[in-house]
Amino acid sequence: MLTASLLLASVSVVTAAGLGTITAIPSSDPGIDKRYDDTYRILANNDDDVDPSDISYSGYFENDYPYGPTELSARSQSPSQMLRYAATQDVYVRNLGDFQAVPYRDRWTRYADIHSYQETQFLRAHDKNTYDGPTSTDGEWFVRVTSQYGGWQPVYNAEVRWNPNAEEHYVANPEGALVHEAYYSNTIDRNLHTAGQYTQYAQDPDRVAIPIVNGRELYPASDGAGMPRQWGQSDFNIVRDAWVGINHVFGGVWYRDSYVVGGVPTRGAYVSFDHRAVAPPDYGYEDQCRKKHIHRWTHTHNNSTHTHTRTHWHYYDRTKWAEYELVDSSAEVTSVRLDRPGFSGDSEWAKFGDTTWIAIEDPSSTPLEYPRGEYTLTATLQVTSEVESRWGITSSRCNEWSRSSTDTYTHTTRYSVPVTITDFDSPNLNISVVHIDGEGDDRLLVTWTGDQDLPHDPWRQVQIDINGKVINIDSPWRFYGVSRNDGVEVRTESGSSTRNVTYTHDDRWPAIYHYQTSVANVTMSFPHQQRSVTTQRWGYLRMVDTRVDVRPGGAPLPTGVDDPDNDAPTELYRQYAVTLNSNDLETGETATATANNPFGASLDDRLEVSTKLYSPTVLRLMEINRSSTGQNHEGTLILTDTNSNFLAGKTITVTQGDGTEWTVTTDSGGRAPVTWDGMSLRARYDGDVWDTGPGNPYYKCDSILYLLPPGTVAFAAVGTVGQYISAAINNTFIFVEWLALGIFAVWYVRMRRRTTKRGGGKKA
The missing domain is CATH 2.60.40.10 (Immunoglobulins)
Structure with a gap:
């Protein structure tokens, strides 16, 4: 329950070139829900970054400003962290197979309502503690609990006491202490929202919204549906500024001028589109009709009557006119298909919703299968316009008439992107882990066979567990969300206006983004204590030797994405040997391991693990x-x-x-x-x-x-x-x-x- 004494938190303001409007980072008061504008800027790493020293901010986690590229992990960051990360650094993901959570608003839960699986941690508050969350009511302790995803969440207003029987601290006011969490969206919802916003008025022929970047159209717009006009006028293009675009191929990433996509299971794309339509302007011009007049007269001569005639013309004003009315105009993506020369399989994707197309067979929902190779994904937009034409002649003396007809005209436009299909589960990759068991030092020998490059059979992480000592080996692949447009131009028949894109929840003109690849370094770490281990085992890793397989160069990144590890070629190893030194002197340990790849596939069946003792x-x-x-x-x-x-x-x-x-x-x-x-x-x-x-x-x-x-x-x-x-x-x-x-x-x-x-x- 909120108390009357709670006040709105102060707001610190951050301004910097490239951030557009002022970005406000509100501090967090217990029980007060706040929205954090621009948190979705973490998906737009090609903007300008702010020096953290230029940001004045007071609140929880005030010192949490990363000084290098930062991974967007599961639901462990707060909305405030997201806003600071977005402002000060570039943020990447390492897994393309799962949606990424994006916190955008504060959320509060009573400590009494946390679940049994959530752990509580008490940290002594002193000036040498790098944690800077809220302190307990006496100022002596930092209190935090784990979320269901393993991240730590701060506890506000906690009264900490000591239980002498259990010999542990506890929160004495569970009804009054508040756990800070967050409301989350995710990247799937963001893509759907983005595509939906750009097609929201796609059936409205009066206006069109065109994504632009650096003053040019992101998706080229075209005119068409030419109709013939009356009275000798040239054909008129009814459809204007029609465009169709592939925002993002989900489950894929842009790497060296192509989307790289895992094969089965299902893949798809977000396709947005828009158009406007106009009827020809009414037309009329004045001319004259000509009527013949014959004058006759008679006279008698020599008893003979003669009739004489004289002919002349009379000219009368008349108006030739034409009127046109746009009865209806609608746009429809008629096809999204994946093709390559010689491919005889099913290329046509099925439509789900207004903007989502999935590579499945409709209606069986069987995923379409594609052999490894280079393809082209093409979206086709057809605009159908119905125009009523009326034309005729009006005159006071000339013949008057009028006619009418209603005709349908179509315009087709296409947009294509290259797609590299690889296998979802890296079938040609094999990983061997040999654990050498020793007293106080264990050695790991890791061997890879197969092409580990991203378009072939990549891996993301190998995790090795030696009786609670967990070692992570991480691949070099990082994926940065980049904004593909910086504005939107709204065009009508009377003119146009340009709006900046935004990065807030449920915004009107969100930036279109997709992921691009950076090549970092293979790293090995001894990161954390497993929950099942009651005592943290001290340890560190020392690299013994490596054998390099290939050295892929850094992938081209847009201006503004600053990843120093991508500047020089990295190393993918054929073999890697590392010694784990720890404070346990046990032998007879065994190792287990798991592995996965960037597409979210488990590679456990590609993994062989064995243990042997050192021979002294x-x-x-x-x-x-x-x-x-x-x-x-x-x-x-x-x-x-x-x-x-x-x-x-x-x-x-x-x-x-x-x-x-x-x-x-x-x-x-x-x-x-x-x-x-x-x-x-x-x-x-x-x-x-x-x-x-x-x-x-x-x-x-x-x-x-x-x-x-x-x-x-x-x-x-x-x-x-x-x-x-x-x-x-x-x-x-x-x-x-x-x-x-x-x-x-x-x-x-x-x-x-x-x-x-x-x-x-x-x-x-």
């Missing part, structure tokens, strides 16, 4: 021949497994005391001779990188640090050791080595002092 190795330095000069010490590195079997062909990295590093390779006996200078030798075997095959061991790393015994080399102890430690630090030797050398230095100096004291005593 033992690295030793044997057959040591120490040099008294400190130069050219000799020894043999020997690498075996725990059963003393020699490991051949393994690369060992060797580092001597001054930081010089090189590699040696073991022979068939697992041996590698080594020569070095200085007081220490460090050698490490980094372990196998790639899987050696089913049933074969996967060898773990091992390392050794060898320090020459005291007295082996004659040198000034403190100076030499000090110099060595300095060199070691400068060459980033590990801390253990520094510590060992420090202990050795202390021991050596003390032994030298003892020897000196004993010797001095004897001499005394």
Whole structure:
């Protein structure tokens, strides 16, 4: 319930070039529903962005301004976040198969009404906490709950208390505390709304609304339906400014001059259209009709009567006229079809609603199937106009007459876009995940086979779960909504006017948009705790090695879409090896994995997951021949497994005391001779990188640090050791080595002092 003390929140104003009218970001007061204008600008990334430092804003999440391209996720963002994201950055999606949620208005729910599956989190409020939502009534806590989609929602007016029995905090005023949520729309509704607005008056012949961009028509308009006119006038085009456009192919994305669309299941398009029609102007002109007059007279001559005649013409004014009336004019998209040369299948799509066409067979609703390849999607608009013509002659002395007829005239126009059809579920792509199980570090070897480019068999994400440790591997594909028009020109017979497009909920002239592709980078992350895991497992990932398959260049993006990752070629990997270091020392773990692609298809049946244990190795330095000069010490590195079997062909990295590093390779006996200078030798075997095959061991790393015994080399102890430690630090030797050398230095100096004291005593 709202209380009388609640006041309207203040409004901070943001202005910037490219944002059109003033954008207001209202702060959020508990219980007050507010609409946030321009939230749909997140679908128009080709506008100008505002520097977040130029925005003055007070409210919840006031510091939440992204400083790079931001993903539009599920229903976790607030309307205020959407407005700030739209103003300050470019927003992309990664999944083309599902609709994207767009919050546009505040919504409030009592804490008492949240569901059992929603979790509550209490965060101590202090200046080092980056979360900046509303605090509890005592100012000590941030309280938030999860939504049904997993995102965190802030709780206002929460009274936080401690339950000593349960040993946990709780909200003591569930009836008065309010959870901030949002009213959402989605991109499907937005596309339907947009197409519907441009065709709202498509049957009204008096006016036409034409989408324009940079002063030109987005969809070329045409005139036609020429009718003949009376009295020698030229033919007249009844239909004016007829256009038809394909706003967006849903389930698809614009990539390198073509829509890329997954095959079955069903695909479709949003088709908008409009036209106007005019009747020919009434017509009339004056001329004269001619009538012959004959005068006769008689006379008698020589008893003979003669008749004489004289002929002349009289001219009388008359009006030839024609009147035209537009009886009716209507427009209809008669066909949307997908074709290519040689394709013999069913190309005709079925109509659903006024603006939606779907690739199914009507009336069976069976999805139409298309082989992979390049197609052309064409929408055909037919405008039918009925005109009544009346024409004739009026005159006071000439013959008068009139006639009439009603005739129908048609005009046809088309619009086409290229479409690349690929398979919905990436059938030629296979993904293998090998999990190497270890104590505290697990290794993942991921292998892709098949063409991973977007027009072929792309993947979106591979998610691997190792007993609650979840790793996400994300593909490079990002999809930015871009506005295709910046205005609309309304034309009538008397003139035209131009209006700017808008980005609000239920607006009159919304921007037409579609998705365009950016190529980012393949990333691997250890992102979050799973709900089933009660204790967060600490961990981080370290890339070990990669093998590149292809390097696709960045896709052309419209001016205003700023994705730095798209500026240079990225890498799609054939293989990727990564080590997961964590704070659990468990072995015997197993891995599971899921995968999907940008079209929303599961690729689990293209995924193979296996687990094998590390096989420990033992690295030793044997057959040591120490040099008294400190130069050219000799020894043999020997690498075996725990059963003393020699490991051949393994690369060992060797580092001597001054930081010089090189590699040696073991022979068939697992041996590698080594020569070095200085007081220490460090050698490490980094372990196998790639899987050696089913049933074969996967060898773990091992390392050794060898320090020459005291007295082996004659040198000034403190100076030499000090110099060595300095060199070691400068060459980033590990801390253990520094510590060992420090202990050795202390021991050596003390032994030298003892020897000196004993010797001095004897001499005394």
